[in-house]
Amino acid sequence: MSKEPEPEGKTDESKDPETDPNDLSPADVKIILLGDSAVGKTKLVERFLMDEYNPQQLSTYALTMFRKNLDIDGKNVKVDIWDTAGQERFNKMHPAYYHRAHACILCFDVTRKATYQHLGAWYDEMRDACENIPCILVANKIDIDYQVTKKNFKFASSKNIPFYFVSAADGTNVVKVFRAAVESALDYKDNSGDFMNEAYKLLDDA
Ligand SMILES: Nc1nc2c(ncn2[C@@H]2O[C@H](COP(=O)(O)OP(=O)(O)OP(=O)(O)O)[C@@H](O)[C@H]2O)c(=O)[nH]1
Ligand SMILES: [Mg+2]
Numbered sequence: 472m473s474k475e476p477e478p479e480g481k482t483d484e485s486k487d488p489e490t491d492p493n494d495l496s497p498a499d500v501k502i503i504l505l506g507d508s509a510v511g512k513t514k515l516v517e518r519f520l521m522d523e524y525n526p527q528q529l530s531t532y533a534l535t536m537f538r539k540n541l542d543i544d545g546k547n548v549k550v551d552i553w554d555t556a557g558q559e560r561f562n563k564m565h566p567a568y569y570h571r572a573h574a575c576i577l578c579f580d581v582t583r584k585a586t587y588q589h590l591g592a593w594y595d596e597m598r599d600a601c602e603n604i605p606c607i608l609v610a611n612k613i614d615i616d617y618q619v620t621k622k623n624f625k626f627a628s629s630k631n632i633p634f635y636f637v638s639a640a641d642g643t644n645v646v647k648v649f650r651a652a653v654e655s656a657l658d659y660k661d662n663s664g665d666f667m668n669e670a671y672k673l674l675d676d677a
Pocket of ligand 2: 512513514531554555556557
């Protein structure tokens with residue numbers, strides 16, 4: 472009996488790393504989103520990943536992870552984006568959420584003052600877990616009233632972190648913010664001198 476020849480070219484080339492559900496290899500960078508419920512975290516991720524915005528959607532239950540391959544300066548970077556529910560009951564994040572995160576996007580809703588007032592609590596909890604990772608603050612839903620972009624939000628300057636006005640609804644600055652997060656994540660990973668980060672790098676290279 473003659474043996475069937477193995478199909479050629481059906482291995483790596485046939486797999487799209489972005490959509491391959493069996494790709495369990497670790498990502499190059501992990502980005503986490505934080506902020507109160509309904510500030511628009513999930514919509515921002517959706518806008519970034521699919522350039523799609525569907526206004527009706529339920530609150531994130533607990534955790535959703537997205538993976539995306541990005542081209543940064545000609546280099547292919549595998550990015551994991553972790554999106555959590557901002558409800559009160561989940562307010563204290565599980566440590567796994569912060570574990571080995573390389574950058575954080577902290578969000579508030581320009582139409583709800585309370586979401587701005589809660590930033591300090593989110594930020595402090597994140598810093599307890601991740602002392603040195605880069606963090607970007609975003610003010611979402613500016614499409615509701617663009618006049619808001621004239622306002623001065625002091626939280627970012629008080630923490631010395633970058634700040635962007637964004638809209639998941641019309642796409643303003645969304646790609647820019649995620650790319651900035653990934654770039655700063657890569658930079659942190661390569662140059663931070665953070666003890667835990669360095670230890671993880673050694674383990675990864677072993
Ligand atoms: N006008 C406007 N509405 C937005 C924008 N982003 C999100 N929304 C709306 O705000 C609501 C909440 O958005 P989500 O993305 O589900 O909020 P979330 O932060 O993921 O909420 P949790 O999963 O509960 O933590 C939805 O009804 C969205 O349609 C935006 O940029 N502009
Ligand atoms: Mg959500």
